[in-house]
Amino acid sequence: MKNKRYFPLYVDLSDKNVVVVGGGTIATRRVKALLLFTRNITVIAPKMTADLWELGKLGKIQIQPRPVKKSDFSMAYMVLAVTNNRELNEEIYHACKEEGIYVNVASDKDLCDFYFPGICLKDDVVVGITASGMNHKKARAVREKVQALLEEIAKDEESYE
Template sequence: MKNKYFPFFVDLSEKQVVVIGAGSIASRRVRTLLSFADHITVVSPEATEEIAGLAAEGKIRWIKEKYSRERLADADLVLACTDHPEVNSDIHAACKCLGIPVNLCNDRTRCDFYFPGIVEKDNVVVGITASGSDHHLARQVREIISSALEKI
């Protein structure tokens, strides 16, 4: 039997979240985090229009440079979202040494945490996962919960 994931809710409002990479996966993760984290820094020489727009609006900080370990120094939470497995691996190793929880977009076996499907209504936040085994089922459950919360 596959391990089930324990739902763990954490206050990110004063935490430093660092995202290395600024492609489509990073954009999705940043979009999810915006409701929860006040201090999001994206490190990447280039970015999607969404990341660039969020930075221009002052919602996130975008550092337009390649990854370096120095960018992890003040991080409380790190997301490795590059297209380069060797860079993501280095981010993972550095975070492990520094005791920083890390999520790798290309290797779920080395993630300290996962991104659930999120449903929000007012102060109610619901996280949904099918433990990585059935994304379609998780999406269906998210839609059902979202619909139910709209009726409240």
């Protein structure tokens, strides 16, 4: 099957509820990226990284240190399934599809309504980078170059003032 291209859509998440199921390194990276756009993040996992616990203590995210339940998605705009359990991730996918909730399953690009992009951010410019779930190293290399370019442009703008 030919790989699908996903349309880049920029969405205001400031008042949307995001549920992240999983508490590991990938979940932590995604939560930190999401915090640039919303504070309405709930992380659900029996075990979480120290960074997630700290973000919870600081009140930046809601943490639920327990297994996920289907009812956890009732108010979600989007859900990220970032566990190391493929079967659980697939259950989350199906539960979200039944409810019409956008879902991203980190372990299976075919179970994603959206890809979680590499994000470049400088002032009011936001650039999302994806390689359509095919080549994460390539996407990272592009993201790093675009971020460097944004930094360079910002320095140039300062010299014009």
